[in-house]
Amino acid sequence: MSKINWKFYRPYRDKLIDKKNEILSRIFDKNKKDINLVPSKIKRILFLRTDGKIGDYITSSFIFREIKKNYPNIQIDVVADKSLENLLKLNPNIDKYYILNRKKMHEWRNIVKVLRKNKYDVLFDSTEGLKYKQVYLLNRVNAIVNVGYNKDDYKIYNKNIKQNNTLKMIQIYRQMMKSVNVEIKDTKYDVPISEESKKNVAKFLEENNVKDKIIALNFFGASRGRKINEENALIIIKRLGEMYKDYTIIILDSPNDRETIYNILKKTDNKNVLFFEKSKTILDSISIINSSDLVVSLDTSILHIAEGLNKKIMAFYGPKINKNKWRIKEEENILIDYTESRINDVDFEKVFDKLSYENNLSAI
Structure with missing residues (x-):
């Protein structure tokens, strides 16, 4: 039996995975109306950090501090891949975090059952790629406002910040927060020291x-x-x-x-x-x-x-x-x-x- 030439196989495999993601994402892509929220009406926010990227978490770390400083009554939750757990547990500005293994669909299903009971006002998804599991979570959690980045083609994000290659990611995060009228001034990172x-x-x-x-x-x-x-x-x-x-x-x-x-x-x-x-x-x-x-x-x-x-x-x-x-x-x-x-x-x-x-x- 001849060996598989992985060099030529991978592009086809990647295309099949992309197609699968697209089809399944469309199934869960539920239309949401555009709603203008003010901070005084926001009780609970969920941040999606299921990509498990440590650098992205550090770059966005100022958001949690600034929300708590200016709007202390807002509860901040994070759902994240297990690779971020050691960082999340040291963040005093996060009220509750939920950990899952992003590769296991049954863990997504289990976490959704817990999250949907929290009745979130806002869900922030700043991940650049899009997997059907994310859209599934957004669909089931059903926050009043879903804020995305570079998610132009999806109806489930009723607030979306368009991709802009001239802006630093910090500025994009600020735009995402501004879409629900939360102003961010201090963007200094919070790096946890154990x-x-x-x-x-x-x-x-x-x-x-x-x-x-x-x-x-x-x-x-x-x-x-x-x-x-x-x-x-x-x-x-x-x-x-x-x-x-x-x-x-x-x-x-x-x-x-x-x-x-x-x-x-x-x-x-x-x-x-x-x-x-x-x-x-x-x-x-x-x-x-x-x-x-x-x-x-x-x-x-x-x-x-x-x-x-x-x-x-x-x-x-x-x-x-x-x-x-x-x-x-x-x-x-x-x-x-x-x-x-x-x-x-x-x-x-x-x-x-x-x-x-x-x-x-x-x-x-």
């Missing part, structure tokens, strides 16, 4: 005699094409060591890539490279970033956490559509754009040669 993680990381740094001059280094994005291999990781460590002498480099954890991390540690000749082996959750990475002077990453969740903690950042951005919405601020940071579709096709020696040259010019 006291337990903070103590554990402090102990790790003390045991390794690290007091300052720390670089938090992330090698791994969510997709396979954004995971740096051992060869390139060693180049990056070597060049960072040349640019930032006497700095300690701490590799941030990625549970699915631990074997790669251990191989990198074995092969590097830089003795100032560490890894916090006891890391358990994203909260440990946040504590390491909070102790750092520079954060180097290609993963947007790490970049948004670092930006929220006001850290100097070196960011790698690939040729993604609409990437400007998610870009961190350029002031005082180093933003490196690469045109290759896969991160490991980037010539990192050339990238760091250019950085070193630019640094020398700026120092003159």
Whole structure:
């Protein structure tokens, strides 16, 4: 039996999945009338964060704080994928959160039975993609107002913010809130710091005699094409060591890539490279970033956490559509754009040669 050629199979599989999503979404796409709500009439809001994207949650974190500050009587609930649970439990501005495994339909059905009893005034769905499970949830929860982003073709969203590639995602979030007459002024991120993680990381740094001059280094994005291999990781460590002498480099954890991390540690000749082996959750990475002077990453969740903690950042951005919405601020940071579709096709020696040259010019 011949093997399946996955390279040619995936596009057809993806098309079938998209078609399935479209057909099932239309079944649950219930028409809703446009209603103008005022904050004084809003009692309960539900935020949909079922995509499980940590960076998106951090970027939108100011919303919960600002609602509670200006409208303390509004109850804020969040339904989210389990990957966000450790962050949600530390947010004092969220009244109640519900966790599900987004891949299991029976969990969606069970959570809907609970949520529909809460009689929400507003449901916010800022996810960019659309799965039929989201439309199913909106249909069954039946909030008075459903606010969406880039959901022009769906009737179930009676408030919709159109896609605008010139705006930052923060501005889009503000527009979504304004659609129900909630004004947002302060957009500073809320990045949760776990006291337990903070103590554990402090102990790790003390045991390794690290007091300052720390670089938090992330090698791994969510997709396979954004995971740096051992060869390139060693180049990056070597060049960072040349640019930032006497700095300690701490590799941030990625549970699915631990074997790669251990191989990198074995092969590097830089003795100032560490890894916090006891890391358990994203909260440990946040504590390491909070102790750092520079954060180097290609993963947007790490970049948004670092930006929220006001850290100097070196960011790698690939040729993604609409990437400007998610870009961190350029002031005082180093933003490196690469045109290759896969991160490991980037010539990192050339990238760091250019950085070193630019640094020398700026120092003159």
